[in-house]
Amino acid sequence: MLAGVLDRFRRFGAERARHSGSLIHRRGARKQDPAPLSVGFPAPPGEGRVDETEAPTLDRPDITGRLPRYRLVRQLARTRMSEVFEAVDTADGRAVALKVVGPEFMAVPGFRTRFERETRIARELGHPNVVPVRDAGFTEDGCLGYLAMEYVRGTNLARLLAERGPLSFKETVGIGREIAAALDAAHERRLVHRDVKPGNILLDADGRAYLCDFGIARRLDLTQLTATGAFLGTVGYAAPEQRQGKPAGSAADVYSLACVLCECLAGAPPGHHAEPGHPGVRALRRSLSTDPEARHPTCTALIEELIAAQRRNTRRRRTLRAGVPAVAAAGLLVASLTTGGLSGVDDATLARIPAALRADCATADTPVRGATATVTCHDPSGRAATTALYADPKQAADAYSALPRLGASTERGDCAVASWAEHRYPATGPALGRVFCGVGTGRSIVVWTDDAARSVTTATAPASDDAALRAAWVSWTGAPAFPTPDEKGLAEIAAGNKCRRATPADLGDYPGAIAGITCTPRGTGARDVSYYRFADTQTLRTSFDGLVTAAKAPSGTPCPGASPGTTRFDWLSVDLGQVLCRPGKEGTVAIDWSLDSFHVVGHVTGPGPVFVGNWWTEWHLAPLSRIVAQVNREASPAFPTPAENELLQRIPPASRINCVRPSADQRWQDLGAVQADAAVACGQTSGAGLAVYYQLPDAATMNQVFNSTQTTEKACTDQPPDFAADRPYSRGGRTGRLACATLEPSGERYLKWTDDQSGILAVAHRGASPFAMVDWWNHDSGPS
Structure with a gap:
C-alpha cells in the first residue's frame, strides 16, 4: 500500500515540478549544502596538497592583504575572539586551518602576550592527539594575529552530538581515551587547558580525536596574565574553582572531561538532567566533585573508572535477567497480549510508535526496504499510519530525504495550517523530527520522522479529508498550546x-x-x-x-x-x-x-x-x-558583593543607573595591572555613556593609577577648546585631581578624577559635549 501511494505521488510531483519549478530538496538544502566542517588535523602523507586551480577563493582583503602567504578558501568557524578558515599555504600548496585574531582584540592590553603563549604552548606539546601547528605570528602592522594548523576534513564533537544525540558507550570511551591521553601529556608539562568542551574536540574521518585551542591554557608555575578573579573558560564545562576565579590546576581539566563524557552518554552536561539515565554517568560523579582533591588524579584514571563501572553494570543486568521469577514472566505475557503482542509486534517496537497509535498495531503486509521493522497502526477513530523503524538515525534521515520530489521546498509552510509544507516539528520545544504534507492525485499524505525512535511514519487519506488528516497528525505528535x-x-x-x-x-x-x-x-x-x-x-x-x-x-x-x-x-x-x-x-x-x-x-x-x-x-x-538584572545574576560571584555594594552607595542616585561589574578588559584599560578592591560601572548618565568607579587600596595606589604628569594652566571645568587639562580640584569639601581629554580620531571625550577622602578613582567614557560632561561632574558624578 505504501509503495503504491508513493508511486502516485512521484508521478504527481513530477507533473507539479514541470509547472512550478519547485522541488523538494534534501533536508537542509535550501541553499547550497555546506561542506563538512574542516578542522586542523595532521594530513596523511600526500593528502595535504591542494590543486589551487580547483579550490575556490574567499574574498577577504582585510585578511589576505595582510597575510598574502595564505589564500582563504572558506570560513570554518567564528568565535568572539577569532575566525578560522580553510586556507592554502602558497609556500608549499598545502591546506591549513588558519586561525585569525582581529584588530579589536589585538589592541586589548595583554592580549598579544596571551596569543603568543597560546602558539608557544601548541608548538611545545607534540602529542598525536593534539593538533600540530605549522606557523604562527602577527602581521607587519600588528593588526592581526594568526595560527596555521595542519588540516584534514572532519567534524567536532559538539556538532556530532547536535546531529546524533548521545553516543554509544564504545564511542564515548574511544574519544575519551584519546583526549585523556592528550590532557595527561599536557599536565606532565605542567600545562592546564582550562577549556575542555565538545567544540574543542575534533574528530577526523576515522574517528580519531584531537584536542585543540590552548588559547586560555597556562603553566601551573606561571603567574596568570588575566586579572585576579577573572573567569576564562566555558560555563557548563568549567570546574567550580575556575568559575569562581580561583587557581585552576589539572583537576579542573579532569572535571571538564567528566562533563564532556556526561554529555556524550546522557545527551547533556551535568545539571541538565535531574538523574541521567545512562549508568556510566554515575561513575563520573567523583570527578564532578566541587572539591578538586576528591576527583580522579588523572584523566586516564577517570576513563578507567568509567570502563570498570560499565563492566559491573553489565554483569548486574545478566544476573537480573537470569533470575526473573515465573510470576513476573506471566505478568509480562499478559501485558504483551493487551498491547498488541498477538499481532507479532513486541514491546520494544511498540515503544517506538507514537503513543496515540499503539492501541492497534500489526506488522505491515509489505515491509519497507532497509527498515528493521514496518508496523501499521490505527488510532481510536480507525485512521491508519505505517511506521518504518531503522537501525540508526542516519538511515531514517536518508529514507525521509529520499522520498519522491513532491513539489514543496524545505523549511516552508506549516502542516498544522495547510498542505504543501516541509519543516521541523513541533513549532516549540526541542525538535523531534521533520514532517512533509501534500495533496495530489486524489490523495493527501503526511510523512514525518521521529529522531529518537529512528522512524519514518506515513499516513494517507482522500484529498477531501486533507484537513482532518493533518489535524490527526497534530494530535498524534502532541504539539502544546500557545503560549508555553x-x-x-x-x-x-x-x-x-x-x-x-x-x-x-x-x-x-x-x-x-x-x-x-x-x-x-x-x-x-x-x-x-x-x-x-x-x-x-x-x-x-x-x-x-x-x-x-x-x-x-x-x-x-x-x-x-x-x-x-x-x-x-x-x-x-x-x-x-x-x-x-x-x-x-x-x-x-x-x-x-x-x-x-x-x-x-x-x-x-x-x-x-x-x-x-x-x-x-x-x-x-x-x-x-x-x-x-540577568547579567548581574549570572556574574561570578553575583553582583554586587558587599564591597561593590559599599562602593555603589557612594555613587549619587542620579548616576547609579543600570550598574554592573565592569569587564576585565575595561579594568585593564582604566587601571592596567593594578587591582581595585571593588569596581562598578554605571550608565548612561547625563554626561557620559559609561562611568566606572574604582575603590583602590590606598592613596598611593590611586595616585599611581591617575599618573598625573603635569599641571595645565586651565582646568577641565574651564572647557578648554581641545578639552584637554589636568589640575587639582576642590569641590564641596572634597579634593583630588581632575583630568580630561579628547580621543582621536573618534572625537570621544572622557574625564578621570580622584577623590582624596574616599580613595576612589573614577573614569567617565563616551562623553557628550564638554558642557554636559562638566555639568554632570559638578552636580551628579560623585563620589560622596
Whole structure:
C-alpha cells in the first residue's frame, strides 16, 4: 500500500515540478549544502596538497592583504575572539586551518602576550592527539594575529552530538581515551587547558580525536596574565574553582572531561538532567566533585573508572535477567497480549510508535526496504499510519530525504495550517523530527520522522479529508498550546506586542531553537520582530555562527550598517552578544542579535538599513533593566558583593543607573595591572555613556593609577577648546585631581578624577559635549 501511494505521488510531483519549478530538496538544502566542517588535523602523507586551480577563493582583503602567504578558501568557524578558515599555504600548496585574531582584540592590553603563549604552548606539546601547528605570528602592522594548523576534513564533537544525540558507550570511551591521553601529556608539562568542551574536540574521518585551542591554557608555575578573579573558560564545562576565579590546576581539566563524557552518554552536561539515565554517568560523579582533591588524579584514571563501572553494570543486568521469577514472566505475557503482542509486534517496537497509535498495531503486509521493522497502526477513530523503524538515525534521515520530489521546498509552510509544507516539528520545544504534507492525485499524505525512535511514519487519506488528516497528525505528535512557558518568557522581553508562535519554517532557520515568537514591533522602522530561545549558550552560538556563515558577513564590519557585517556588542563594557546585518526575505534588510545571558536571538526586518538600524539601536536592549538584572545574576560571584555594594552607595542616585561589574578588559584599560578592591560601572548618565568607579587600596595606589604628569594652566571645568587639562580640584569639601581629554580620531571625550577622602578613582567614557560632561561632574558624578 505504501509503495503504491508513493508511486502516485512521484508521478504527481513530477507533473507539479514541470509547472512550478519547485522541488523538494534534501533536508537542509535550501541553499547550497555546506561542506563538512574542516578542522586542523595532521594530513596523511600526500593528502595535504591542494590543486589551487580547483579550490575556490574567499574574498577577504582585510585578511589576505595582510597575510598574502595564505589564500582563504572558506570560513570554518567564528568565535568572539577569532575566525578560522580553510586556507592554502602558497609556500608549499598545502591546506591549513588558519586561525585569525582581529584588530579589536589585538589592541586589548595583554592580549598579544596571551596569543603568543597560546602558539608557544601548541608548538611545545607534540602529542598525536593534539593538533600540530605549522606557523604562527602577527602581521607587519600588528593588526592581526594568526595560527596555521595542519588540516584534514572532519567534524567536532559538539556538532556530532547536535546531529546524533548521545553516543554509544564504545564511542564515548574511544574519544575519551584519546583526549585523556592528550590532557595527561599536557599536565606532565605542567600545562592546564582550562577549556575542555565538545567544540574543542575534533574528530577526523576515522574517528580519531584531537584536542585543540590552548588559547586560555597556562603553566601551573606561571603567574596568570588575566586579572585576579577573572573567569576564562566555558560555563557548563568549567570546574567550580575556575568559575569562581580561583587557581585552576589539572583537576579542573579532569572535571571538564567528566562533563564532556556526561554529555556524550546522557545527551547533556551535568545539571541538565535531574538523574541521567545512562549508568556510566554515575561513575563520573567523583570527578564532578566541587572539591578538586576528591576527583580522579588523572584523566586516564577517570576513563578507567568509567570502563570498570560499565563492566559491573553489565554483569548486574545478566544476573537480573537470569533470575526473573515465573510470576513476573506471566505478568509480562499478559501485558504483551493487551498491547498488541498477538499481532507479532513486541514491546520494544511498540515503544517506538507514537503513543496515540499503539492501541492497534500489526506488522505491515509489505515491509519497507532497509527498515528493521514496518508496523501499521490505527488510532481510536480507525485512521491508519505505517511506521518504518531503522537501525540508526542516519538511515531514517536518508529514507525521509529520499522520498519522491513532491513539489514543496524545505523549511516552508506549516502542516498544522495547510498542505504543501516541509519543516521541523513541533513549532516549540526541542525538535523531534521533520514532517512533509501534500495533496495530489486524489490523495493527501503526511510523512514525518521521529529522531529518537529512528522512524519514518506515513499516513494517507482522500484529498477531501486533507484537513482532518493533518489535524490527526497534530494530535498524534502532541504539539502544546500557545503560549508555553518558554514562549511566555520570550513575550516578556519582546520589543513588540500581539505576539504569536513562530512558524515551524521560521524556527527551522535557527537550528537548536526550542521556542520562537513573532510580534508586531514597537516604534517605527521595522516590519516584524521575532525572538528565539535556546537551551544553552553553546547551542545559541553555533546557530548564530551558521547565520553569519550563510550571510558571508565579515567580522568587525559595523552593524547596523549599509552592508552585511557582524560584531560583538556590549553594555557598559560587559559583553552581551553578537549582532549580524544581512539581507532579509522578500527584499527586506534583517538584523539578528543574540542576548547570551537569556539564551535568546532576536530578528528584525525592515524596508532598508537606515530604518531597521534605527529601530535596533533604540529597541534591542529593551527591557534594559531585565537584561542588567540577568547579567548581574549570572556574574561570578553575583553582583554586587558587599564591597561593590559599599562602593555603589557612594555613587549619587542620579548616576547609579543600570550598574554592573565592569569587564576585565575595561579594568585593564582604566587601571592596567593594578587591582581595585571593588569596581562598578554605571550608565548612561547625563554626561557620559559609561562611568566606572574604582575603590583602590590606598592613596598611593590611586595616585599611581591617575599618573598625573603635569599641571595645565586651565582646568577641565574651564572647557578648554581641545578639552584637554589636568589640575587639582576642590569641590564641596572634597579634593583630588581632575583630568580630561579628547580621543582621536573618534572625537570621544572622557574625564578621570580622584577623590582624596574616599580613595576612589573614577573614569567617565563616551562623553557628550564638554558642557554636559562638566555639568554632570559638578552636580551628579560623585563620589560622596
